[in-house]
Amino acid sequence: MNENPERIIPERLIAEIHGATNIVLLTHSHPDGDALGSLFAFADILDTLGKNVFCFLEEPVSYHYDFLPDTKRANTSLEAFRQFVIEAGEDIAMVGLDCGDDERLGKSKTEFLKIEPFLVIDHHRSHRAFGTISWVDSCRSSTGEMIYELAQALGAPISYNCAYNLYVAICTDTGSFRYECTTPRTMHIAADLLVKGVRPEEVGSHLYDKYSIERLKLMEMVLATITLCSHDQIAFMHVSSKMLKESGATIQDVEGFVDLPRSLHSVKVAVLLKETGNGLIAVSMRAKGQCDVAAVAKEFDGGGHRNAAGFRCHGKTIDQVQLEVGDALSRSLS
Numbered sequence: 272m273n274e275n276p277e278r279i280i281p282e283r284l285i286a287e288i289h290g291a292t293n294i295v296l297l298t299h300s301h302p303d304g305d306a307l308g309s310l311f312a313f314a315d316i317l318d319t320l321g322k323n324v325f326c327f328l329e330e331p332v333s334y335h336y337d338f339l340p341d342t343k344r345a346n347t348s349l350e351a352f353r354q355f356v357i358e359a360g361e362d363i364a365m366v367g368l369d370c371g372d373d374e375r376l377g378k379s380k381t382e383f384l385k386i387e388p389f390l391v392i393d394h395h396r397s398h399r400a401f402g403t404i405s406w407v408d409s410c411r412s413s414t415g416e417m418i419y420e421l422a423q424a425l426g427a428p429i430s431y432n433c434a435y436n437l438y439v440a441i442c443t444d445t446g447s448f449r450y451e452c453t454t455p456r457t458m459h460i461a462a463d464l465l466v467k468g469v470r471p472e473e474v475g476s477h478l479y480d481k482y483s484i485e486r487l488k489l490m491e492m493v494l495a496t497i498t499l500c501s502h503d504q505i506a507f508m509h510v511s512s513k514m515l516k517e518s519g520a521t522i523q524d525v526e527g528f529v530d531l532p533r534s535l536h537s538v539k540v541a542v543l544l545k546e547t548g549n550g551l552i553a554v555s556m557r558a559k560g561q562c563d564v565a566a567v568a569k570e571f572d573g574g575g576h577r578n579a580a581g582f583r584c585h586g587k588t589i590d591q592v593q594l595e596v597g598d599a600l601s602r603s604l605s
C-alpha cells in the first residue's frame with residue numbers, strides 16, 4: 272500500500288500525536304459525513320491512547336448526522352476551547368481534518384492556526400498547504416480511510432463506535448462505494464469495520480431514509496429548475512432563498528440534491544447553485560468520468576476533488592454564475 276512516498280504517514284505527525292497530552296480536533300465548516308465521522312472516530316482513538324480531547328465545531332451537528340455515535344462530545348463554545356488551551360499550556364496539538372485549505376477552518380481560523388503544532392490530515396486534490404505538519408493523500412477515498420490507517424500506525428484499537436463513525440465517513444465520501452476513489456484498500460478497511468460490528472443496512476437507513484416532507488417539497492421546486500447545456504452534458508439546478516422559505520425546508524435539506532441531475536444518462540457534470548444569504552451563492556459540481564471539476568473550481572477560487580468540487584461567489588445573480596460556470600465547464604469538456 273505504501274509504495275508511493277506521499278502515502279506514508281509522516282513520522283513527525285505520529286510523534287507529535289504521541290507526544291501531546293491535550294489534542295484539539297477541528298474540521299471544515301458545514302461538515303459532511305467524512306468530516307464528522309473522522310472527527311468523532313479520531314476522538315475515540317485518542318481516548319484509548321489516554322489523551323484529553325476537545326472536539327470543536329462551529330455549529331451544532333446537523334440533523335442528517337445526529338445519529339452518529341459521540342456527537343454529544345462536539346463543543347461549539349469558543350470560550351470552552353480557549354479554556355482548554357489555557358489549561359493545556361505547552362502540552363497541546365491541534366489537528367485539522369478533511370480541510371482542503373485553511374479558509375475552511377471557519378471564522379476562528381486565525382486563532383486556531385496560532386497554536387502549534389498544527390497537524391493536517393486531508394485527501395482533497397486541490398489541497399493548499401497550511402499548518403505545521405501535513406499528511407495529504409489525494410489517492411484516499413476519504414479522511415475516514417486515513418484515520419483508520421493512522422489508528423493502526425498509532426497502535427490504537429478501533430472500538431465499535433469508532434468503526435461506525437469511520438464507516439459513515441468512508442460510505443458518504445465514496446457515494447456508498449460507487450465513486451472512482453473507491454480502491455481495494457477502501458473495501459478492505461470497510462470489511463474490517465463490518466467485522467467490528469457495523470451493520471451497513473443500519474447506517475444506510477440513517478443516511479438515506481429519514482428525510483422530512485419539507486425536503487421533498489423543496490426537491491420538487493429545485494427539480495423544476497433543471498436546465499441542460501453543452502449537448503446535454505452539463506446540468507444546472509438551483510435553490511433560491513424563496514424556495515427554502517416556501518417549502519419550509521432548511522439549507523441542510525439541500526444535501527444530496529446535486530446527485531439528482533448527475534444521474535441523467537447524458538450528463539457528465541451536474542451543477543447546483545445555492546443562495547446562502549448575504550448575496551452569497553454556493554456552487555457544487557459533481558462529475559462523472561474524465562472531467563476534472565476541481566480544476567474548474569480553482570478558476571473560481573474554490574477547490575475539491577476531481578469528481579466533486581465547489582466554490583462560493585459574492586455579488587452575482589444565479590444566471591450570471593450559471594453562464595460563467597457553463598463556459599468554464601464547456602471548455603473543460605471539449
Ligand SMILES: [Mn+2]
Pocket residue numbers: 305306369394412413414444
Ligand atoms: Mn472528505
